[in-house]
């Protein structure tokens with residue numbers, strides 16, 4: 001791997017106490033190109049704008065997929081990733097759905113390890129602080145023929161982030177719009193999935209909700225996911241979450257939460273969840289919690305759920321599953337507890 005270091009670091013100009021999510025990037029980025037059927041020229045270069053032909057296919061047909069993960073620093077300055085092989089597997093699953101080439105695992109891991117080692121000063125210790133890592137692939141063949149590109153770039157960029165507090169989260173059940181349809185690309189982290197969610201989300205925000213909670217495209221009767229989170233419902237003391245079909249992203253936080261909850265002795269049901277079931281449970285005082293799970297927020301309690309013009313506000317409870325599960329996940333991520341699952345992977349420079 002070729003390495004070109006930045007001549008000077010921007011780090012001293014950054015106010016790490018006032019970071020807006022994903023607005024500040026580190027000194028370097030990883031790049032690799034796909035040309036003539038092969039991934040070539042893996043390199044780390046100073047973070048910089050990229051040049052593209054105006055006819056590049058990603059700009060016209062949206063052939064692009066991405067991942068979102070985080071690197072954490074423990075109290076002895078060791079840097080850790082959480083289940084990175086799963087992100088690698090998922091970017092390839094996403095790529096396959098968009099007729100894009102898979103990216104080799106050793107290049108993914110080595111590129112990331114090297115980049116994170118070079119920019120490790122950007123990762124601040126302390127729970128809540130982390131480096132958001134964004135691997136992505138896009139089609140950059142020039143020409144507006146509507147077919148799969150034969151040239152791609154894979155890149156990794158990194159943004160330091162502080163504790164993510166987005167304020168109270170209220171979600172609005174989508175009765176009209178859909179994020180994903182059966183047979184479509186909902187299970188992929190395809191760029192266009194997010195573009196298509198912006199407009200309905202803006203409408204929900206005008207009504208005082210931060211996010212939409214998507215429902216199935218066929219009937220709008222079943223709850224799916226919300227923003228960049230999978231969603232869990234606690235009815236009485238059972239935790240329920242939708243199965244990851246082809247319309248739902250197979251979240252890494254979600255599957256970690258399911259595993260930890262089961263190991264804590266919590267009853268977990270992975271099954272379709274009807275809007276009506278949740279609203280009825282709320283009316284009967286049995287809906288104790290709703291929370292979202294995803295890399296950005298880890299676990300975020302949901303304050304209220306809007307449906308057919310009514311906002312159903314969740315009770316404040318002690319011994320919340322969300323709080324207990326968040327602590328368990330975060331302690332594994334920051335090397336503050338044992339990791340019986342071997343999810344935590346230390347970042348070690350390849351070229352060191």
Ligand SMILES: Cc1ncc(COP(=O)(O)O)c(C=O)c1O
Pocket residue numbers: 068225226227228229230249250251252253254293294295296
């Ligand atoms: C649509 C969607 N659902 C769920 C998630 C949560 O997935 P993960 O826990 O792997 O971050 C994300 C974020 O990646 C997402 O974009």
